[in-house]
Amino acid sequence: MNDTPPNPEHQLPDRHYLSASYRAGLRSWFLTTDHKRIALLYLASVTVFFFIGGVFATMIRIHLLTPEGALVSPETYNKLFTMHGVAMIFFFLIPSIPAVLGNFLIPIMIGAKDLAFPKINLLSWYIYIIGGCFVLYSFSTGGLDTGWTFYPPLSSIYSNSAVTPAVIGIFINGFSSILTGLNFIVTIHTMRAPGMTWFRLPLFCWAHYATSLVMILGTPVVAITLLLAGLERMFHLGFFNPSMGGDPILFQHLFWFYSHPAVYIMILPAMGVISEIIPTFARKPIFGYSFIAASSIAIAVIGFLVWAHHMFVTGESTYAALAFSFLSFLVAIPSAVKVFNWTATLYKGSISWDPPMIYALGFIGLFTIGGLTGLFLACLGLDIHIHDTYFVIAHFHYIMVGGAVMGYVGGLHFWWPKITGRLYPKALARFAAIVLFVGFNLTFFPQFILGYLGMPRRYHSYPPEFQVLNVLSTAGASILALGYLLPMCYLTWSMRYGKVAGPNPWPATGLEWKTDSPPPTENFHVTPVVDWEPYDFRHRPDLGLAAGAPLAPAHGDD
Amino acid sequence: MHRTGELYGQFQTLEQQKESSTLGMWIFLVTEVLFFGGMFTTYTINRHQYFAAFGIGSNTLDITLGTVNTIVLIFSSFTMAMAVWSAQTGKKKLVPLFLILTLGLGTVFLGVKAVEYKQKFDHHLIPGRSFDVWYQVDNAKPATEIEKKQLETEREELHNATLTDPDIQSHAQLYFSLYFAMTGLHALHMIVGAGLLIWLLRESLRGRFTPQYNTPVENIGLYWHFVDIVWIYLFPLLYLIDRHK
Numbered sequence: 001m002n003d004t005p006p007n008p009e010h011q012l013p014d015r016h017y018l019s020a021s022y023r024a025g026l027r028s029w030f031l032t033t034d035h036k037r038i039a040l041l042y043l044a045s046v047t048v049f050f051f052i053g054g055v056f057a058t059m060i061r062i063h064l065l066t067p068e069g070a071l072v073s074p075e076t077y078n079k080l081f082t083m084h085g086v087a088m089i090f091f092f093l094i095p096s097i098p099a100v101l102g103n104f105l106i107p108i109m110i111g112a113k114d115l116a117f118p119k120i121n122l123l124s125w126y127i128y129i130i131g132g133c134f135v136l137y138s139f140s141t142g143g144l145d146t147g148w149t150f151y152p153p154l155s156s157i158y159s160n161s162a163v164t165p166a167v168i169g170i171f172i173n174g175f176s177s178i179l180t181g182l183n184f185i186v187t188i189h190t191m192r193a194p195g196m197t198w199f200r201l202p203l204f205c206w207a208h209y210a211t212s213l214v215m216i217l218g219t220p221v222v223a224i225t226l227l228l229a230g231l232e233r234m235f236h237l238g239f240f241n242p243s244m245g246g247d248p249i250l251f252q253h254l255f256w257f258y259s260h261p262a263v264y265i266m267i268l269p270a271m272g273v274i275s276e277i278i279p280t281f282a283r284k285p286i287f288g289y290s291f292i293a294a295s296s297i298a299i300a301v302i303g304f305l306v307w308a309h310h311m312f313v314t315g316e317s318t319y320a321a322l323a324f325s326f327l328s329f330l331v332a333i334p335s336a337v338k339v340f341n342w343t344a345t346l347y348k349g350s351i352s353w354d355p356p357m358i359y360a361l362g363f364i365g366l367f368t369i370g371g372l373t374g375l376f377l378a379c380l381g382l383d384i385h386i387h388d389t390y391f392v393i394a395h396f397h398y399i400m401v402g403g404a405v406m407g408y409v410g411g412l413h414f415w416w417p418k419i420t421g422r423l424y425p426k427a428l429a430r431f432a433a434i435v436l437f438v439g440f441n442l443t444f445f446p447q448f449i450l451g452y453l454g455m456p457r458r459y460h461s462y463p464p465e466f467q468v469l470n471v472l473s474t475a476g477a478s479i480l481a482l483g484y485l486l487p488m489c490y491l492t493w494s495m496r497y498g499k500v501a502g503p504n505p506w507p508a509t510g511l512e513w514k515t516d517s518p519p520p521t522e523n524f525h526v527t528p529v530v531d532w533e534p535y536d537f538r539h540r541p542d543l544g545l546a547a548g549a550p551l552a553p554a555h556g557d558d
Numbered sequence: 559m560h561r562t563g564e565l566y567g568q569f570q571t572l573e574q575q576k577e578s579s580t581l582g583m584w585i586f587l588v589t590e591v592l593f594f595g596g597m598f599t600t601y602t603i604n605r606h607q608y609f610a611a612f613g614i615g616s617n618t619l620d621i622t623l624g625t626v627n628t629i630v631l632i633f634s635s636f637t638m639a640m641a642v643w644s645a646q647t648g649k650k651k652l653v654p655l656f657l658i659l660t661l662g663l664g665t666v667f668l669g670v671k672a673v674e675y676k677q678k679f680d681h682h683l684i685p686g687r688s689f690d691v692w693y694q695v696d697n698a699k700p701a702t703e704i705e706k707k708q709l710e711t712e713r714e715e716l717h718n719a720t721l722t723d724p725d726i727q728s729h730a731q732l733y734f735s736l737y738f739a740m741t742g743l744h745a746l747h748m749i750v751g752a753g754l755l756i757w758l759l760r761e762s763l764r765g766r767f768t769p770q771y772n773t774p775v776e777n778i779g780l781y782w783h784f785v786d787i788v789w790i791y792l793f794p795l796l797y798l799i800d801r802h803k
Contacts, residue, residue: 228596
């Protein structure tokens with residue numbers, strides 16, 4: 001193992017954003033405007049929703065152990081997958097990386113004292129919590145069974161479950177996302193430190209800039225759509241109700257206009273995380289910086305033009321479908337640019353197998369599978385065959401869990417020493433990363449086969465010949481659960497007992513590693529001036545790498 | 559973050575702070591455009607599909623009140639612009655005056671809107687069980703010859719529209735659902751705007767806004783103009799298309 005150069009024993013700084021000597025008590029947390037503390041508030045709250053969504057997922061997998069359904073009634077099953085989707089998508093995946101890691105890191109990465117609007121940042125968190133309360137109220141008063149997509153007229157007329165509070169909750173939560181996006185865009189535009197030019201920005205910031213564009217342009221549309229659907233349900237109006245002249249397909253168009261780009265809200269920040277991890281542990285400048293930066297923007301832009309590929313079987317016009325199919329294929333280009341550039345960065349790199357790197361490598365593999373199967377689904381003919389089957393489920397879980405969540409957990413491991421000032425047990429973390437990877441594949445790969453063989457999604461029972469693959473999937477899910485619980489345990493443990501990390505344990509090149517770990521409230525003691533290029537290890541004596549030693553390759557030369 | 563004078567701690571200079579606030583406001587307005595955009599799309603598609611029913615809907619609206627309100631709102635935009643100008647040129651006494659004028663005009667608009675809503679209520683045009691697009695034609699008591707003639711034209715129009723669209727009751731109901739959703743959301747924005755104006759008024763009476771620092775006036779002004787522009791689109795869409803009187 002080629003670990004980083006031997007570090008001297010570090011000590012935590014006397015004054016940092018967490019320390020009690022500054023400001024103590026619950027008040028200092030719930031009324032804080034410090035982006036780092038708000039990030040931790042988000043970390044705690046998205047973890048709660050991840051846990052809730054995870055419990056529903058576990059119940060779904062247990063239920064599907066037997067062909068006739070092992071655990072719950074069909075009606076309850078409908079509620080389980082709906083609540084799983086709602087909790088995971090709106091309250092975990094969308095805020096996870098931006099609101100936790102983005103919030104914590106963007107100001108530090110660009111050398112600012114805080115986001116441009118710290119109070120609005122806190123407001124975003126409160127809006128998230130209020131929205132979350134409505135959704136939890138819906139969950140605990142019987143749940144809802146419409147699917148996370150809320151298609152009317154099921155959601156507006158026929159469903160007898162607690163749809164209204166859930167719709168209100170998601171509507172409210174949308175504004176949290178909008179305000180976060182707004183804050184990031186303004187911050188990246190106006191708050192950069194001297195010398196931090198656009199093309200010196202870390203790729204994490206570029207990814208978040210692209211994500212924020214999607215947040216501000218997409219979220220308002222889903223907000224108004226859900227508002228109309230909610231009004232329709234509450235006052236028996238007919239916007240989307242065919243028996244009153246409304247158009248249910250219109251709802252689907254408006255819904256997917258946001259909800260497809262929302263996939264990029266989830267995956268783009270994860271790509272940003274990977275773009276930070278790969279050069280650090282390959283100890284090489286990232287290959288094709290500007291192409292990776294531009295591909296983030298390209299994904300955000302093209303992502304807005306593909307929504308109707310969710311609707312190939314609604315009877316939309318063939319010509320429209322052709323255009324949407326073609327545009328969906330286009331998204332593969334900027335995505336592939338990223339994958340190839342990460343791979344090229346690894347080539348002849350001096351690779352060290354630290355835990356974040358294992359997550360990043362896992363991400364590349366899983367994202368590639370998820371992305372390629374997305375192309376199957378963008379195919380007009382093939383989509384008819386696999387539409388609404390487990391193939392779709394497997395595809396988007398490869399993107400969202402294999403991609404976004406891997407990126408999130410990997411990012412947490414990468415920046416944990418910065419956030420808490422302490423290291424976690426590395427061997428255990430490596431083990432957990434491998435458990436996660438194995439568990440994930442065992443859970444979701446069988447679902448590709450199931451879907452291809454014709455098992456439909458959202459059914460509470462299935463023909464007996466599908467049982468073997470379903471049992472495999474459930475077995476994988478229990479390994480996957482272990483893969484999530486392990487980091488939760490040792491990361492929490494390390495907050496108190498972990499080895500003190502020092503400012504730059506890996507070492508990495510970003511500005512965030514130039515300040516204390518944990519950083520002081522104002523992020524830097526002196527406003528930094530940036531006079532180096534991004535991801536440049538060669539001209540950075542301050543990183544403490546042995547002078548004159550070959551940076552790459554250090555071992556395993558070919 | 560601590561504040562020194564008008565400069566918040568996260569910023570280095572007042573210029574940086576102003577640039578950030580203004581950019582933030584514009585981005586917020588972009589999100590508002592998309593927010594209203596979803597509704598406008600729904601309206602456009604339905605208008606295209608049920609042209610006759612939506613025409614009948616437009617004709618039942620009170621064009622006089624609508625026009626008065628449009629003028630009131632455009633004038634309030636003018637007074638708002640004057641408030642911004644006064645703040646920027648340091649005419650401290652004029653700022654609250656123009657803000658009060660703007661607030662007054664905004665209130666007039668909301669009052670007229672309330673009168674219109676009441677009318678719709680009386681005419682059984684609120685979507686729901688008692689909705690009846692024929693109600694007004696059947697129950698109005700015309701006082702003059704002109705009104706009588708008008709009523710006859712209306713009856714004929716409605717009759718013709720029913721021939722082309724037998725389900726005109728539901729489709730007209732769709733029109734009124736959108737009418738109330740769109741004007742309601744617009745009115746909600748006006749109410750928020752009025753709240754912001756009251757805050758501005760308080761701060762301007764304290765003499766807080768100077769040629770060096772007037773970003774709040776400018777940004778709330780931007781918001782106010784945006785809400786006006788929404789109405790400038792709502793007015794022709796809801797009142798004017800297919801109106802022939």
